[in-house]
Amino acid sequence: MTYKTKGFKRAFSLILAVTILVAAGSVLYRQQITQWLEQDARNFLVTEGAETTTDISHVFGIQLQILTAIAVSLENQDLSNKSGLLAYLHQQNQRNSFQLTGFQFPNGQTLLSDGKTTRNLLSATDVESAYEHSHFISAPRAGLAEEEQVIILGVPVLKNRKQLGIVFAVEPIKTYEEVLGDSSLGEKGLALVINKQGDVLIAYPRPIASNIFDIAESSLFDAGKSAGQIRHDMNENVSGVSGYTYNKIHRFSSYFPLGYNDWYVMSILPTESVVAKAEHLVKMSLFLCLSVIIALVILLLFILYLQHQSAKALFHTAFVDPLTGKDNLNAFQLKFLAAVQKFKQEQRACAMVLININSFKAVNNIYGFEQGDKVLQQVGKELQTGITENELFCRGGGDVFFFLMECPSREELGRRIDALTVRAGQLCHVGKEYLPLSFTCGIYVIDEDVPFYMMMDRANLAWASAKAQAGSKVYAFYDREYLRRIVTEKRIESSMEQALKDKEFKVYLQPKYDFKTGRLVSAEALVRWQHPEQGVIPPDWFIPVFEKNGFVLKLDMYILEEVAGLLQRRREANLPVVPIGVNFSRLHLDDPDFIDMLLQVMEKHNLPHNLVEVELTESMVMDDVMRMTRVLDELHIAGFSVAMDDFGAGYSSLNVLKYLDFDCVKLDKEFLAKGEGNPRMRQIISGLVKMIKEVGSHIVAEGVETKEQAEFLRSIGCDTAQGYLYSRPLPMDDFEQKLDEDARIAAEEEPPFTF
Ligand code: C2E
Numbered sequence: 001m002t003y004k005t006k007g008f009k010r011a012f013s014l015i016l017a018v019t020i021l022v023a024a025g026s027v028l029y030r031q032q033i034t035q036w037l038e039q040d041a042r043n044f045l046v047t048e049g050a051e052t053t054t055d056i057s058h059v060f061g062i063q064l065q066i067l068t069a070i071a072v073s074l075e076n077q078d079l080s081n082k083s084g085l086l087a088y089l090h091q092q093n094q095r096n097s098f099q100l101t102g103f104q105f106p107n108g109q110t111l112l113s114d115g116k117t118t119r120n121l122l123s124a125t126d127v128e129s130a131y132e133h134s135h136f137i138s139a140p141r142a143g144l145a146e147e148e149q150v151i152i153l154g155v156p157v158l159k160n161r162k163q164l165g166i167v168f169a170v171e172p173i174k175t176y177e178e179v180l181g182d183s184s185l186g187e188k189g190l191a192l193v194i195n196k197q198g199d200v201l202i203a204y205p206r207p208i209a210s211n212i213f214d215i216a217e218s219s220l221f222d223a224g225k226s227a228g229q230i231r232h233d234m235n236e237n238v239s240g241v242s243g244y245t246y247n248k249i250h251r252f253s254s255y256f257p258l259g260y261n262d263w264y265v266m267s268i269l270p271t272e273s274v275v276a277k278a279e280h281l282v283k284m285s286l287f288l289c290l291s292v293i294i295a296l297v298i299l300l301l302f303i304l305y306l307q308h309q310s311a312k313a314l315f316h317t318a319f320v321d322p323l324t325g326k327d328n329l330n331a332f333q334l335k336f337l338a339a340v341q342k343f344k345q346e347q348r349a350c351a352m353v354l355i356n357i358n359s360f361k362a363v364n365n366i367y368g369f370e371q372g373d374k375v376l377q378q379v380g381k382e383l384q385t386g387i388t389e390n391e392l393f394c395r396g397g398g399d400v401f402f403f404l405m406e407c408p409s410r411e412e413l414g415r416r417i418d419a420l421t422v423r424a425g426q427l428c429h430v431g432k433e434y435l436p437l438s439f440t441c442g443i444y445v446i447d448e449d450v451p452f453y454m455m456m457d458r459a460n461l462a463w464a465s466a467k468a469q470a471g472s473k474v475y476a477f478y479d480r481e482y483l484r485r486i487v488t489e490k491r492i493e494s495s496m497e498q499a500l501k502d503k504e505f506k507v508y509l510q511p512k513y514d515f516k517t518g519r520l521v522s523a524e525a526l527v528r529w530q531h532p533e534q535g536v537i538p539p540d541w542f543i544p545v546f547e548k549n550g551f552v553l554k555l556d557m558y559i560l561e562e563v564a565g566l567l568q569r570r571r572e573a574n575l576p577v578v579p580i581g582v583n584f585s586r587l588h589l590d591d592p593d594f595i596d597m598l599l600q601v602m603e604k605h606n607l608p609h610n611l612v613e614v615e616l617t618e619s620m621v622m623d624d625v626m627r628m629t630r631v632l633d634e635l636h637i638a639g640f641s642v643a644m645d646d647f648g649a650g651y652s653s654l655n656v657l658k659y660l661d662f663d664c665v666k667l668d669k670e671f672l673a674k675g676e677g678n679p680r681m682r683q684i685i686s687g688l689v690k691m692i693k694e695v696g697s698h699i700v701a702e703g704v705e706t707k708e709q710a711e712f713l714r715s716i717g718c719d720t721a722q723g724y725l726y727s728r729p730l731p732m733d734d735f736e737q738k739l740d741e742d743a744r745i746a747a748e749e750e751p752p753f754t755f
């Protein structure tokens with residue numbers, strides 16, 4: 001699974017979880033809200049009921065107070081003056097806005113403020129109650145006008161406890177209905193004034209039944225209340241709240257004693273309106289929640305998208321080569337182990353291959369970096385086509401490409417790489433110009449479980465060895481011997497300067513003998529490195545390294561110094577001396593001060609110049625004949641004798657020899673070895689020697705190991721012999737002894753060697 005689908009999956013499960021949570025939450029929320037609102041409704045009913053009760057009771061109170069005030073003023077009036085009383089009643093009625101104000105005499109005669117006179121408008125209960133309780137309030141009853149319900153309130157007029165009559169007010173029931181209507185129960189609410197028997201006396205906006213208990217009896221009450229309980233509450237003059245279901249509608253009701261008669265004010269509110277409110281609230285909240293969730297989801301998706309984009313960009317910079325658009329070294333390394341493992345499992349050999357474009361710097365220099373990049377792109381594209389499904393490819397940076405390739409055999413892999421590089425080398429164009437390219441490759445056949453960077457190093461070393469083989473080779477395989485050499489070289493290079501200071505380089509001298517006389521006639525100085533840890537190191541190990549890094553220039557001069565020192569010492573001690581050959585590297589030929597330096601050493605040690613023979617190898621001569629001619633002339637002028645070393649080892653040209661005036665020619669030991677048991681070769685050697693003698697050079701045979709060789713060489717006319725048969729190269733002391741001995745024998749005129 002990729003990080004991308006993982007991210008989205010995570011996001012969606014998060015969204016799902018949030019949605020479930022919100023759904024569950026909203027159900028709970030709805031329940032809670034309903035509960036709260038129901039509680040709220042109960043509380044509301046209680047306050048609203050109490051308020052309505054106060055309002056109604058207040059109205060009754062004020063009306064009774066007004067009537068009481070009228071009654072008090074009537075106490076002192078002449079009640080027999082009917083017209084005066086009537087005018088007074090009329091005036092009071094006007095002032096207090098009753099429907100009617102009246103006065104009933106104890107005999108039942110009644111005067112009304114509208115001027116009418118009737119009998120007994122008040123009931124006996126009214127009158128009785130008035131005198132007993134100082135007031136009365138009647139239940140609604142038919143008014144004077146038709147179909148009009150009114151309530152009559154009255155107070156007695158007493159003078160010295162004498163009952164003078166009752167002053168009363170007639171008020172339409174509408175007045176009280178309006179007071180009930182002022183409550184804030186809303187359209188669905190109901191406010192009633194009832195008596196303890198449950199009879200509805202006043203109702204707003206409409207009566208639901210003539211008796212409340214009729215309803216209560218057939219209602220289903222919420223826990224903790226019942227019709228009986230309400231009845232009981234009312235008998236006890238207590239207020240209360242109840243919830244009940246009637247006609248499938250649930251309602252709340254509160255009841256408060258009014259304080260007049262046995263009346264109660266009851267407020268009723270259907271729960272339905274509360275629930276509707278809750279539902280609305282829940283809906284609103286849910287909508288809000290959903291909006292927030294949707295916004296969050298959009299935000300989340302946007303963040304994921306940005307994350308994905310930046311991860312993609314990061315991946316690109318980390319694992320894609322910007323030039324070729326293919327894997328870079330990081331990606332290559334990541335896939336490498338698994339790929340190698342697969343090859344192993346299938347028991348197929350594989351190799352890490354490094355391919356480098358030759359002289360790519362020149363392409364950059366000539367065409368510029370932009371074109372150089374295009375060339376790299378073309379090459380990368382072409383090289384990439386050369387791999388199979390299980391193999392890997394990347395650009396390692398610069399003009400270096402890496403592969404992991406199958407290696408059925410070195411030959412087969414070599415052929416593939418040849419074909420690949422030839423094809424890639426032929427396809428490149430800069431603009432319209434054809435640009436042939438060549439490559440050098442290093443191959444490490446994976447034969448060991450070493451870290452990736454070591455494999456890279458090994459491919460690199462193999463590449464360096466291919467490169468060192470002078471461009472003729474397209475590829476080279478890594479081998480341990482090569483690595484060992486490199487390590488030795490590095491070790492040699494790091495310690496050579498110090499070794500020279502510490503005089504670790506020792507001069508060995510190999511004597512040369514005259515074939516005819518058998519006398520020690522000269523010697524060759526050969527360097528040895530007396531290493532404190534490794535013992536004696538032969539020159540073949542370090543001279544090539546010093547030739548590469550130029551240190552041989554110093555070393556040769558050091559050897560010359562040592563040789564000159566020896567000669568000087570012996571001369572000054574009057575001991576016998578012989579000319580000593582010193583090897584000089586080809587690098588000296590480029591040094592304009594070469595001969596001056598030689599001369600300086602000779603002067604310093606006060607030596608005749610012919611005591612040092614300059615040995616130059618045959619290959620140096622063939623490098624640049626003109627230059628060699630010049631150097632030879634200069635050396636001759638300076639008085640040195642010059643030997644051509646290793647003659648016959650390379651491409652000898654006898655013609656060249658004719659033009660070059662070497663004092664001595666040293667026949668190469670390998671060349672002589674070829675003559676062993678080979679008559680034809682012997683003939684060639686014999687012919688050569690003759691010819692060399694004709695141009696007047698002295699001939700030294702090197703590497704003479706057997707008497708047979710010696711006999712042959714002497715027979716064909718060689719002058720001098722050098723080889724293990726006579727002596728190995730000797731430390732200076734040993735050589736001096738040998739020289740002294742030779743001189744002693746010569747004095748006795750007995751040559752040491754005769755053939
Ligand atoms: P070279 O100048 O051809 O020296 C002769 C080499 O042949 C010496 O090897 C010597 O030990 C070896 N040799 C002599 N007789 C025999 C023999 O009978 N049989 C065999 N198999 N070998 C024999 P060495 O000393 O190892 O030197 C190798 C090469 O190192 C020399 O070859 C020379 O080219 C170079 N070299 C030695 N010393 C110096 C030096 O001071 N300066 C420079 N530039 N090169 C030096």
Ligand code: CA
Nearest residue numbers: 524583615645
């Ligand atoms: Ca030599």
Ligand code: CA
Nearest residue numbers: 645646666702
């Ligand atoms: Ca030689």
